Amino acid sequence: MGKETDPSCCVQDFKPDRIFTVFFNYSGPLVVDILPQDTTVNAPYYVRNVLSQVKSAINEQRPEVSTSRTLPLHDNAGHHKARVTTQSLRELGIQVLPHPTYSPDLTQCDFWLFPILKDRLAGRKFDRIQDLVKAVNLELRTILEEDYEGAFRKWQIRLKRCIESHGEYFEGL
Incomplete structure (x- = not known):
């Protein structure tokens, strides 16, 4: 996988009424979106507010590379899998890496980023x-x-370990 082409999406609830969505790649954060108060993360919000920022950030960071060379990692959140989201991604020429149904252990935010942020902000x-x-x-x-x-x-x-275990739960990483 290319260093500059594989952003990861993360969503974290830092306060009961505020959700942060973070996209990052090998070099650091691309997009940080803060859900407005009294708003729900749904597919239209995600497409309109988050994916548009991701597209702009990728185009700004690498104007010579189209978003079609971008391969983001989404978890299985409803707004990631919704028809409006998948249609928007298709229109942008972005193919999303498939994510096994019950594998939060493969989400970089869960095993890496959010523990760091929680520790630093504790x-x-x-x-x-x-x-x-x-x-x-x-x-x-x-x-x-x-x-x-x-x-x-x-x-x-972790992905290799998941493949080797045929998607079964494993510990030790």
């Missing part, structure tokens, strides 16, 4: 969402590029 109180957003963005940007690369290497090891 015990801190944020009175304003803007302060939380700044803190999350700062922490994402202070993670070293080699650590983002390492997350993709760890993901490939």
Whole structure:
């Protein structure tokens, strides 16, 4: 897999009413979207607000490469699998890596990114969402590029282990 072409999508609930969606690649964060208060993550929101940012970020980062060379990793969230999302991805020429149904252990955010953010933000109180957003963005940007690369290497090891175990649950990574 090419270093610059494999973003990973992550969704994390940092506050009960705020959900962050993070796309990152080997070099670091591409998009951080904060769900507006009293809004639900659904396919239309995801397509309109998140995927459009991802397309723009990819085009800005690599104008010479089309999004058709982008191969994102989605988990099996409803808004990722919805018809409007898959149709939008198809129109953008983006093929999504398939994700086994019951494999949260393959989601880089679950086994790598969110534990880092939770550890770094533990015990801190944020009175304003803007302060939380700044803190999350700062922490994402202070993670070293080699650590983002390492997350993709760890993901490939986990994927291989999942294939070898025929999709069965395994421990030890």
